[in-house]
Amino acid sequence: xxxxxxxxxxxxxxxxxxxxxxxxxxxxxxxxxxxxxxxxxxxxxxxxxxxxxxxxxxxxxxxxxxxxxxxxxxxxxxxxxxxxxxxxxxxxxxxxxxxxxxxxxxxxxxxxxxxxxxxxxxxxxxxxxxxxxxxxxxxxxxxxxxxxxxxxxxxxxxxxxxxxxxxxxxxxxxxxxxxxxxxxxxxxxxxxxxxxxxxxxxxxxxxxxxxxxxxxxxxxxxxxxxxxxxxxxxxxxxxxxxxxxxxxxxxxxxxxxxxxxxxxxxxxxxxxxxxxxxxxxxxxxxxxxxxxxxxxxxxxxxxxxxxxxxxxxxxxxxxxxxxxxxxxxxxxxxxxxxxxxxxxxxxxxxxxxxxxxxxxxxxxxxxxxx
Numbered sequence: 001x002x003x004x005x006x007x008x009x010x011x012x013x014x015x016x017x018x019x020x021x022x023x024x025x026x027x028x029x030x031x032x033x034x035x036x037x038x039x040x041x042x043x044x045x046x047x048x049x050x051x052x053x054x055x056x057x058x059x060x061x062x063x064x065x066x067x068x069x070x071x072x073x074x075x076x077x078x079x080x081x082x083x084x085x086x087x088x089x090x091x092x093x094x095x096x097x098x099x100x101x102x103x104x105x106x107x108x109x110x111x112x113x114x115x116x117x118x119x120x121x122x123x124x125x126x127x128x129x130x131x132x133x134x135x136x137x138x139x140x141x142x143x144x145x146x147x148x149x150x151x152x153x154x155x156x157x158x159x160x161x162x163x164x165x166x167x168x169x170x171x172x173x174x175x176x177x178x179x180x181x182x183x184x185x186x187x188x189x190x191x192x193x194x195x196x197x198x199x200x201x202x203x204x205x206x207x208x209x210x211x212x213x214x215x216x217x218x219x220x221x222x223x224x225x226x227x228x229x230x231x232x233x234x235x236x237x238x239x240x241x242x243x244x245x246x247x248x249x250x251x252x253x254x255x256x257x258x259x260x261x262x263x264x265x266x267x268x269x270x271x272x273x274x275x276x277x278x279x280x281x282x283x284x285x286x287x288x289x290x291x292x293x294x295x296x297x298x299x300x301x302x303x304x305x306x307x308x309x310x311x312x313x314x315x316x317x318x319x320x321x322x323x324x325x326x327x328x329x330x331x332x333x334x335x336x337x338x339x340x341x342x343x344x345x346x347x348x349x350x351x352x353x354x355x356x357x358x359x360x361x362x363x364x365x366x367x368x369x370x
Contacts, residue, residue, distance in 0.1 A: 009034065014191030068138025075132035079125025087117030104331065111327045144305030148297070153358045157297060160351040162316045164226065164290055167345025168283055171233045171338060173325040178236065182334045183243055185272060192252060193272055198280040205284020213289055218296065219359040221289040223352050228282035230345035235275035237338035246271035290314070296362040 013034075016025040091113045099109040133141050148154055179190045213221040239246070247270040254264050294314065298306040329337040352359070 008037070012191070014187045018186065018188040018191070064137060065140050068133060068136040068141065071132040071136035072129050072138060072141070075129040076125055079121060079128050083117065083121025083124065087121050088113060091116035091120060108327065108330055111330065115324055115327050140305055141309075144299075144302035144309065147299050147302050148306055148309070153355065156351070156355055157358070158310075158313060160348060160355060161294070161310055161313050163348035163351055164222070164293075165229075165286070165314060166316075166348065167233060167341050167343075168229045168286065170325055170344050171236055171341035172279075172283075174329055174337075175236070178240070178329075178334060179272070183239060183272075185244070185269065186266070188266055189268060189272070192266070193268055193276050197273075198276045201277055201280035202284040202287070205281040206288045207284075208281070209285030209288030210292075212285070213292060217360065218289065218292060218363045219352070219356050222286075222293060222359065223349065225282065225286040225289050226345065226349050226352060229286045230342055230349070232275075232279045232282045233338055233342040233345070235278050237335055237342070239271055239275050240334040240338055242271065244269050244271070247274065293359070293362070 013030050016023045016030055017027060018024070095113055095116055099112060102109070104112070132138075176190060179185045180187065209221065209225060212224075216224065249267040249269050250273065252266045252268050254266075294307060294310045297310060325337075325341075328340065332340070
């Protein structure tokens with residue numbers, strides 16, 4: 001379901017809005033359709049899906065847990081407001097004079113100050129939310145954290161979780177702008193190749209990764225797939241250096257499926273197709289092993305809480321590097337940017353080698369807390 005949603009929102013939307021080759025819709029039309037799909041999905045979920053049996057009440061009752069959740073949300077809100085009010089002022093005071101002495105244009109200096117303000121706000125908001133959870137005795141969160149950190153090597157595993165997808169996410173954060181503006185591919189071409197074909201290849205990569213993981217074991221699968229993820233970033237460096245037409249093109253025939261169409265046959269760049277195949281297959285394989293690692297680290301008693309928290313840490317690379325990636329790409333250019341994204345994958349491979357013993361011990365081990 002997650003991948004199908006990405007295909008619709010990322011692939012079909014680009015084809016729908018392509019005025020030359022696609023359906024020629026406006027972006028408001030697309031977003032109205034997306035809103036309708038979300039409403040329909042919510043109605044189906046509320047009315048048709050089977051209900052789960054009620055879970056046991058947490059210690060202290062559900063009301064206290066709701067108050068704890070509300071306290072954490074309020075703390076995050078305060079952090080966001082204070083960051084919005086004072087973040088740029090503090091970042092400008094800390095970095096303004098230094099940036100003024102560089103050769104960066106004023107627009108890029110402003111982007112670096114915005115980034116510093118964002119990172120400073122995150123550094124302030126996370127401890128504030130943790131303090132609010134403790135004060136409100138938010139046991140669902142606190143007990144899950146205590147259980148996770150009671151196991152040897154928990155902190156090192158958390159660092160690995162943050163780093164494993166960092167290089168892949170760093171390159172992927174700006175992939176669509178790179179293909180559309182950096183290389184100059186058409187929106188329909190990017191929608192078909194990078195989104196539709198690419199996401200189906202990600203699903204295929206996940207299935208292939210799962211099958212290989214049975215043979216390789218968790219640690220060797222994480223290491224092999226991590227190396228492949230890192231190497232796939234070099235494909236975008238190759239594309240940034242050479243541009244279009246490196247290895248010819250294939251012709252995608254016109255089609256009209258009712259909900260999406262290509263108005264006329266569209267040439268598909270061979271270099272783009274090759275790079276997208278490598279990127280999505282390796283990314284899907286890495287995701288399969290990575291999710292298996294997350295699940296193996298969860299205690300059965302706190303499965304939902306711990307998996308949600310570990311997934312949130314895993315999203316650091318995917319969500320928080322976006323602003324940094326944009327500023328860095330403008331500063332150093334596309335080819336160097338993809339070299340940097342490849343280097344960002346190396347710390348995770350080093351952590352994997354260091355933690356090979358604990359990760360091998362997770363293979364075939366019974367669920368913690370069972």
